[in-house]
C-alpha cells in the first residue's frame with residue numbers, strides 16, 4: 001500500500017474516482033447523504049465538492065493499492081471568508097488561516113488495515129508544515145468534524161491530540177445531520193504520534 005500526497009495532475013486525472021468512492025460510502029448509514037458521484041461541474045455532487053476543495057488549494061492524500069484507490073482524504077487551509085461559509089466551518093469557530101481536514105473515505109475492502117489512520121496522520125503533517133511556514137503570526141487550529149456514530153474516527157483523532165469541542169448540524173451533502181467537532185492547535189505536541 002502506497003500512501004502519498006497527490007500532485008495536481010493526479011488529482012485532476014482521478015477526481016471522478018475519488019468522487020465515486022466518496023459518494024458510495026456516504027450515501028449509506030450513518031451518513032445518509034444525498035450525494036451523487038456527479039461531475040466537477042455539479043457543486044452539489046461528491047465530485048463537485050472535491051473539485052471545489054482542489055480549486056481552493058486543498059491537498060489530497062491518497063492510498064493506492066496497485067494503482068487502485070484504497071482511500072482518499074483532503075486537508076485545506078481556510079484561506080478566506082468565502083471558504084469558511086462554503087464549508088460551513090465558521091459556525092464551529094474556525095477562522096481564516098485555520099486548517100480543515102475534509103472528506104476522508106476508505107474502500108470497504110481495504111478497511112481495518114490502518115489506511116484511515118495513515119491518511120489522517122499525513123494530513124496533520126501537511127497542516128503542521130503549513131502552520132510552521134505561516135509568517136503572519138496566526139497560530140492555526142486544525143478542525144475536523146465527523147458523525148457521532150463513527151467511533152473509530154473519533155478514537156484515532158483523539159489519540160493524535162484532537163479534543164472534542166461540540167456538536168452541530170450543518171447543511172451538508174443535501175441533509176442537516178448531526179456532526180461532532182474536534183480541534184487541535186497546530187503548535188500542540190501530539191502525545192504518541194511521531195512524524
Ligand SMILES: CC(C)(COP(=O)(O)OP(=O)(O)OC[C@H]1O[C@@H](n2cnc3c(N)ncnc32)[C@H](O)[C@@H]1OP(=O)(O)O)[C@@H](O)C(=O)NCCC(=O)NCCS
Pocket residue numbers: 025026103104105106107110111112113114115116117118145146147150151152153155156
Ligand atoms: C471510518 C473509516 C474512514 C475507517 O477507515 P479504516 O481504514 O478502516 O480505519 P483504520 O484501519 O485506520 O482504523 C482506525 C481505527 O478504527 C477501528 N475500526 C475501523 N473500522 C472499524 C469498524 N467497522 N468497527 C469498529 N472499529 C473499527 C480500527 O480497529 C482502528 O482502531 P484502533 O486504532 O484503536 O485499533 C472507514 O470505515 C470509512 O471510509 N467509512 C465511511 C466514510 C467515513 O465514515 N469517513 C469518515 C469521515 S470523518
